[in-house]
Amino acid sequence: xxxxxxxxxxxxxxxxxxxxxxxxxxxxxxxAGGMSLIPMMKLRFASPEMLVDINNIPNLNYHRVxxxxxxxxxxLCRHSDLEKxxxxxxxxxxxxxxxxxVADPIVRNRGTFVGSVCHADPQxxxxxxxxxxxxxxxxxxxxxxxxxxxxDFVTGPFQNVLASNEIAIEAIIPATTGTRFGxxxxxxxxxxxxxxxxxAVALELSGSSxxxxxxxxxxxxxSTVNATDAAQSLVGSPLTSEAIxxxxxxAAQAAQPRSDHRGSAAYKKQVVRTFVARxxxxxxxxxxxxx
Amino acid sequence: MTxxxxxxxxxxxxxxxxxxxxxxxxxVNRTADIEPRLLLAHFIRxxxxxxxxxxxxxxxxxxxxxxxxxxxxxxxxxxLAVQADGHDVMTVEGMATxxxxxxxxxxxxxxxxxxxxFCTPGMMLSAKALxxxxxNPTEDEIRWALSGNLCRCTGYQNIVKAxxxxxxxxxxxxxx
Numbered sequence: 001x002x003x004x005x006x007x008x009x010x011x012x013x014x015x016x017x018x019x020x021x022x023x024x025x026x027x028x029x030x031x032a033g034g035m036s037l038i039p040m041m042k043l044r045f046a047s048p049e050m051l052v053d054i055n056n057i058p059n060l061n062y063h064r065v066x067x068x069x070x071x072x073x074x075x076l077c078r079h080s081d082l083e084k085x086x087x088x089x090x091x092x093x094x095x096x097x098x099x100x101x102v103a104d105p106i107v108r109n110r111g112t113f114v115g116s117v118c119h120a121d122p123q124x125x126x127x128x129x130x131x132x133x134x135x136x137x138x139x140x141x142x143x144x145x146x147x148x149x150x151x152d153f154v155t156g157p158f159q160n161v162l163a164s165n166e167i168a169i170e171a172i173i174p175a176t177t178g179t180r181f182g183x184x185x186x187x188x189x190x191x192x193x194x195x196x197x198x199x200a201v202a203l204e205l206s207g208s209s210x211x212x213x214x215x216x217x218x219x220x221x222x223s224t225v226n227a228t229d230a231a232q233s234l235v236g237s238p239l240t241s242e243a244i245x246x247x248x249x250x251a252a253q254a255a256q257p258r259s260d261h262r263g264s265a266a267y268k269k270q271v272v273r274t275f276v277a278r279x280x281x282x283x284x285x286x287x288x289x290x291x
Numbered sequence: 292m293t294x295x296x297x298x299x300x301x302x303x304x305x306x307x308x309x310x311x312x313x314x315x316x317x318x319v320n321r322t323a324d325i326e327p328r329l330l331l332a333h334f335i336r337x338x339x340x341x342x343x344x345x346x347x348x349x350x351x352x353x354x355x356x357x358x359x360x361x362x363x364x365x366x367x368x369x370x371l372a373v374q375a376d377g378h379d380v381m382t383v384e385g386m387a388t389x390x391x392x393x394x395x396x397x398x399x400x401x402x403x404x405x406x407x408x409f410c411t412p413g414m415m416l417s418a419k420a421l422x423x424x425x426x427n428p429t430e431d432e433i434r435w436a437l438s439g440n441l442c443r444c445t446g447y448q449n450i451v452k453a454x455x456x457x458x459x460x461x462x463x464x465x466x467x
Contacts, residue, residue, distance in 0.1 A: 001349050003328045004328070007327065008310060008327030008373050031371075034369060034370065035351065038371065039350055042349070042368075043350075053374065055374065080363075104438055104439030105417070105435070105436055105438060106354055106365065109363045110360075110369075191438040191439070192439060
């Protein structure tokens with residue numbers, strides 16, 4: 001298989017890339033890691049007239065914590081960079097748990113975090129983590145930059161709010177006021193397969209009390225599911241076993257899975273329930289050990 | 292050398308976008324005019340006639356087409372050849388010297404790490420990247436590193452043994 005014919009551009013600056021996208025007038029696509037775009041082009045699900053390869057634009061491959069506590073991930077930061085990152089392990093438990101479960105090790109060498117979020121696949125792991133963390137995407141277009149919350153960024157399966165001449169240049173995870181805890185669990189038939197179901201949990205605790213919670217669900221809806229009721233039920237009280245059970249039930253209710261070859265809808269809801277409970281129980285025991 | 296697809300030859304000149312690329316493959320600079328849609332796997336196999344790189348699933352699943360791109364495993368069916376312009380590619384043909392097999396190749400031979408052999412080039416290159424980074428991997432670390440490469444014959448057992456064998460030999464050589 002090979003893609004249909006396209007023009008290829010490899011700009012050296014973001015401004016140049018935006019100019020090319022403007023010229024492409026909706027028929028140009030950005031190529032970052034290409035781990036979703038190139039297969040889609042080979043299968044002819046996508047046939048852009050122009051590819052704007054951003055891999056030669058310098059200073060986009062980074063991830064860092066700023067002095068204000070915000071965490072920044074550049075457009076060319078690869079999954080494998082995050083998987084091996086000690087900064088990520090230290091500051092972002094939800095993302096650190098997600099990184100090794102994205103696709104397979106070879107795909108992780110090229111695929112990018114920001115690209116994965118933009119691709120807006122309901123099966124995307126990072127989107128769930130970003131939803132749980134209230135993450136944001138910074139987009140740059142001809143008129144400058146804007147910041148969009150990921151929950152508003154994704155509008156449906158494979159759809160986001162970017163204009164055809166905007167580039168997502170960075171992802172931001174807001175600073176925390178409490179202590180951050182989190183996890184990600186995914187059930188897959190084999191490594192590299194799409195998730196049967198996945199669960200991302202991000203908590204902030206002050207003492208033993210939950211002051212912020214986010215839960216994102218992978219592969220159990222037409223886009224990433226933001227289990228807000230489940231998350232809200234945790235806020236304001238300690239992680240008791242009753243609270244954990246209630247949140248797990250609410251998350252399972254928020255899931256809208258379809259029965260398919262990976263399992264029945266009821267089974268997938270049960271997986272969500274189990275994973276939420278498992279992550280929260282694990283956080284509870286880690287917290288107790290730390291204290 | 293041309294590595295355009297055969298089916299574009301009937302087109303009128305000028306209609307086909309062409310770019311000149313220079314890719315260092317197994318230490319040798321290869322320069323060619325190619326269509327941007329040419330995949331790295333096809334550049335290597337049809338353009339350079341290096342057929343050790345196999346195309347298996349063609350959908351980014353199986354890892355048979357794995358090459359090292361700047362030292363890191365990449366699925367060459369999912370990389371455009373133009374993206375490798377100015378970069379370094381290593382295929383299975385680059386592993387052995389004229390007189391000597393790579394220890395990883397020896398390991399696959401000694402430990403019967405292959406049956407049909409289709410996945411083997413990709414397996415060995417993933418293993419090579421692992422051992423560069425981690426000369427003394429555990430069995431779990433090997434299985435994890437090779438989890439993007441599928442084998443439908445061996446059940447993986449002897450592949451893991453082969454990599455352990457190679458790791459031991461490479462450590463012994465380095466210790467000398």
